[in-house]
Amino acid sequence: MCVASEDPMLVLVNDHYAESIIKGVPTWYDAIEVHGVVNLNEEDDPEGTYYVIDDENPELYSVYLHCTEGGIESVGDFSKHAMAMEYAEELSSQYQWPVSNCCSCED
Numbered sequence: 001m002c003v004a005s006e007d008p009m010l011v012l013v014n015d016h017y018a019e020s021i022i023k024g025v026p027t028w029y030d031a032i033e034v035h036g037v038v039n040l041n042e043e044d045d046p047e048g049t050y051y052v053i054d055d056e057n058p059e060l061y062s063v064y065l066h067c068t069e070g071g072i073e074s075v076g077d078f079s080k081h082a083m084a085m086e087y088a089e090e091l092s093s094q095y096q097w098p099v100s101n102c103c104s105c106e107d
Helices: 019-023 081-095
Strands: 014-015 029-039 052-053 060-067 072-078 098-101
Touching: 019 060, 019 072, 029 072, 052 060, 052 098, 060 081, 072 081, 081 098
Parallel strands: 029 098
Antiparallel strands: 014 072, 029 052, 029 060, 060 072
């Protein structure tokens, strides 16, 4: 199975926050990655959520910036793969970074 949750009770996730991460220093980043993610914690966990990459069976999709020094930083979370890709392409147009769609599925 390769589809984000179809539960109609879930709220549509469409969070963009690249500018708060980039903070006017785009030279710290050189590429964009789109991944599927899953929450490892239970719904009522007092610790909140703990999302990890799962490109095979995602609950949500996240857009990450690849750091020039290594690693990635999340800059957006989305209910739909298409929404994540649209945001990644928007950032790519703005900063001329290549986009890697690492998720093995599309919704």
